[in-house]
Amino acid sequence: MSNDRKIHRARRLLASARRLAVLTGAGISAESGVATFRQPGGLWEAAPADQIATAEGFTADPPGVWQWYHERRREMAAARPNAAHVALADLERRVTGRGGELTLITQNVDGLHAKAGSRNILHVHGCLADVRCTHCEFRQRVGMEPIEDLPTCPRCQAVLRPDVVWFGEPLPADAWRSAVQACEACDMFLTIGTSAIVYPAAGLIELAIDADAKTVEINVAPTPVSGLVDIALQGPAGEILPKLLQ
Numbered sequence: 001m002s003n004d005r006k007i008h009r010a011r012r013l014l015a016s017a018r019r020l021a022v023l024t025g026a027g028i029s030a031e032s033g034v035a036t037f038r039q040p041g042g043l044w045e046a047a048p049a050d051q052i053a054t055a056e057g058f059t060a061d062p063p064g065v066w067q068w069y070h071e072r073r074r075e076m077a078a079a080r081p082n083a084a085h086v087a088l089a090d091l092e093r094r095v096t097g098r099g100g101e102l103t104l105i106t107q108n109v110d111g112l113h114a115k116a117g118s119r120n121i122l123h124v125h126g127c128l129a130d131v132r133c134t135h136c137e138f139r140q141r142v143g144m145e146p147i148e149d150l151p152t153c154p155r156c157q158a159v160l161r162p163d164v165v166w167f168g169e170p171l172p173a174d175a176w177r178s179a180v181q182a183c184e185a186c187d188m189f190l191t192i193g194t195s196a197i198v199y200p201a202a203g204l205i206e207l208a209i210d211a212d213a214k215t216v217e218i219n220v221a222p223t224p225v226s227g228l229v230d231i232a233l234q235g236p237a238g239e240i241l242p243k244l245l246q
């Protein structure tokens with residue numbers, strides 16, 4: 001089936017969906033100039049994930065890991081939502097306006113969905129705008145503005161870390177519980193700009209399939225779930241999503 005025909009089918013499904021769950025990944029922010037992780041030239045090419053995105057990597061070199069995060073925070077501070085983020089915020093308004101619900105589950109830590117106006121967002125991998133203590137329960141939203149090179153906890157003086165989820169760490173319990181509930185109860189599910197290989201987030205797609213939801217993928221390349229979803233749309237999210245809402 002041609003992409004245009006598939007877009008037409010997906011548009012009709014979207015128009016009647018009442019309980020939508022949407023999973024987004026780094027690809028949705030690519031058109032905002034934000035790097036993805038696993039594509040050529042992606043973040044994990046220059047900096048190995050096990051040295052940056054694990055508690056062990058951070059313990060081995062807190063200033064080095066912080067330097068990497070300061071650089072990303074600087075980039076994010078300047079990044080603006082693109083047409084895909086804006087379309088999702090618009091879709092949420094339409095769905096809630098007709099008495100439905102849209103739950104936006106994002107693996108992204110860039111804050112661009114909120115900047116675009118989405119409201120019902122679950123950040124299952126945390127936020128770059130937040131820090132937390134490596135020793136006590138202290139947490140703080142510091143935003144994307146520059147902070148100290150090696151920030152420390154005002155309560156216990158231990159080093160602070162970015163409040164994001166690294167490999168081997170559990171996802172924030174409340175956000176994760178809500179994400180599972182939304183996927184088990186949805187009648188339509190969109191997976192957008194994610195390689196769908198990082199679990200448990202990637203497992204949400206299977207939950208939605210098991211819940212008999214209509215499933216649509218938007219990605220510039222095939223992923224492990226392209227053959228599982230009802231409609232796999234190939235192309236940039238910033239071009240395809242606005243077309244689905246026309």
Ligand code: BJW
Binds near residue numbers: 027037038042238
């Ligand atoms: C476009 C586009 C455009 C480009 N338009 N599309 C073996 C088997 C199964 C699981 C495991 C295993 N070994 C280890 C695990 C577990 C592990 C895991 O899944 N690993 C796999 C990689 C194998 N998972 C975990 O460790 C998780 N925790 C966990 O399991 O805890 C268990 C536990 C329970 C109880 C107690 C203790 C522990 C945690 C995972 C955390 C992931 N963290 C990161 C970093 C976040 C912080 C930061 O950003 O700095 O999250 S890693 C990175 O990957 C980031 C992302 O959110 C995540 C997903 O990546 P994403 O978003 O899909 O990006 P890419 O780059 O992979 O893909 C981009 C896509 O966009 C591509 O498909 C492009 O084609 C597409 N695209 N432009 C549309 N314009």
Ligand code: ZN
Binds near residue numbers: 133137153155156157
């Ligand atoms: Zn502390």
